[in-house]
Amino acid sequence: MNTFKHSASKNTSFNSNTFNKRVMHVGEMASGAKLTVPVYSFECQQTDAQPKAPNVYIQANMHGAEVQGNAVIFQLLELLKDCDIQGNITLVPYANPVACNHKNGEYTLGRFDPITGVNWNRMYHFDETVIAPFAEQNIDATEDEIQLKFQQLLLAQIEQKLDHNIWGLTTGQRIAYQLQHMAHQADLVLDLHTGPISSKHLYCPEYAKASASYFDIPHTILIPNEFDGAMDESTFCPWWHLQQAFQAQGRNFVMGEGVFTKESFTVELGSQEQIDLAVAHHDALGILSYLQHKGVVTPQKGQAFLPQKMIRYACYLKNYRALYAPMGGMVDYLAEFGKPLPVGEPLARILRMDNYCASEHNDQHEVGDPLHLISLDRQVLPILHFASASVNQGTELYKVFTDYFEL
Numbered sequence: 001m002n003t004f005k006h007s008a009s010k011n012t013s014f015n016s017n018t019f020n021k022r023v024m025h026v027g028e029m030a031s032g033a034k035l036t037v038p039v040y041s042f043e044c045q046q047t048d049a050q051p052k053a054p055n056v057y058i059q060a061n062m063h064g065a066e067v068q069g070n071a072v073i074f075q076l077l078e079l080l081k082d083c084d085i086q087g088n089i090t091l092v093p094y095a096n097p098v099a100c101n102h103k104n105g106e107y108t109l110g111r112f113d114p115i116t117g118v119n120w121n122r123m124y125h126f127d128e129t130v131i132a133p134f135a136e137q138n139i140d141a142t143e144d145e146i147q148l149k150f151q152q153l154l155l156a157q158i159e160q161k162l163d164h165n166i167w168g169l170t171t172g173q174r175i176a177y178q179l180q181h182m183a184h185q186a187d188l189v190l191d192l193h194t195g196p197i198s199s200k201h202l203y204c205p206e207y208a209k210a211s212a213s214y215f216d217i218p219h220t221i222l223i224p225n226e227f228d229g230a231m232d233e234s235t236f237c238p239w240w241h242l243q244q245a246f247q248a249q250g251r252n253f254v255m256g257e258g259v260f261t262k263e264s265f266t267v268e269l270g271s272q273e274q275i276d277l278a279v280a281h282h283d284a285l286g287i288l289s290y291l292q293h294k295g296v297v298t299p300q301k302g303q304a305f306l307p308q309k310m311i312r313y314a315c316y317l318k319n320y321r322a323l324y325a326p327m328g329g330m331v332d333y334l335a336e337f338g339k340p341l342p343v344g345e346p347l348a349r350i351l352r353m354d355n356y357c358a359s360e361h362n363d364q365h366e367v368g369d370p371l372h373l374i375s376l377d378r379q380v381l382p383i384l385h386f387a388s389a390s391v392n393q394g395t396e397l398y399k400v401f402t403d404y405f406e407l
């Protein structure tokens with residue numbers, strides 16, 4: 001029985017949308033077992049009466065332990081059954097089957113390719129050298145021509161890498177490029193991740209700042225419009241660079257408008273190693289609020305998808321700071337996420353039992369305190385902390401907003 005195509009009888013007065021499911025082959029294990037990724041897609045029937053809305057691509061679980069996005073995609077599929085959809089939507093849970101299954105003891109690892117050590121989310125493709133020649137050759141082209149031809153160029157580059165490359169690809173590149181090939185066909189791209197133990201936060205390109213207020217996410221990191229290998233950057237950077245290249249030749253476009261509607265976000269949905277379906281429902285509503293704002297969806301019944309009222313804080317990437325453990329030890333994480341922490345208030349307390357009564361019973365000359373408070377010289381907004389209580393000196397303990405402001 002196809003459990004995915006649901007019966008329309010449940011909501012007789014509404015159209016019920018059907019997503020197609022296909023299984024994408026992204027690699028092979030040593031045994032020959034296939035690595036596969038499920039792809040759910042909705043194709044919008046275009047009518048002349050209505051201009052087509054942006055196309056959407058959403059993926060989850062590129063990092064193995066960051067599983068909440070799969071639950072959010074489930075809830076999106078449930079909610080989208082009863083929406084009017086004006087664009088194409090592609091949803092990809094379990095985007096990285098290697099990372100997803102990469103267990104060690106009780107824990108999922110899956111942040112780095114275990115063979116190469118490279119972060120799974122730093123393997124996407126962008127070749128800046130194609131931008132300036134394209135802008136030169138198409139300086140007088142219409143917006144529609146630019147959109148079509150540039151997208152074709154981006155897709156052709158990925159196809160070249162995947163299909164016409166005698167030197168082969170790493171396991172991670174093969175997965176990443178296939179995902180990117182789908183993402184390049186969308187205008188709006190969401191890559192669903194989580195932190196270790198974390199508040200919800202959003203990585204947002206600086207030019208797309210206005211869109212951040214449509215998500216139900218209280219913390220936004222504004223990232224420069226440059227490529228560092230991640231999915232979000234790999235899909236918006238080419239368009240941003242193209243806009244810059246046209247501008248350098250005297251033709252001005254506005255990012256986020258017309259042919260340059262491209263927006264990509266990394267959505268950090270909370271903590272790793274857990275799913276919560278009730279929270280996922282709210283996360284999905286927040287995403288639908290953004291998609292409604294972009295004209296992609298409207299509910300067939302009930303209220304519009306409106307963003308929740310909340311204080312939204314933002315900071316620039318350069319002010320999103322990591323605090324590294326000044327010593328090894330056992331950490332009692334004290335600071336609450338999303339609550340401004342005044343100067344001098346402790347972020348964490350580090351327990352060093354080796355220092356407890358050391359002078360009386362040991363020959364050690366060095367005697368420190370068994371408890372150390374860790375605080376900072378400026379007000380910060382704690383966003384996430386390391387997943388384990390035991391840390392080596394130099395472990396990334398907390399990540400915090402500094403010099404933050406309200407959106």
Ligand SMILES: [Zn+2]
Pocket residue numbers: 063066121193194
């Ligand atoms: Zn991640």
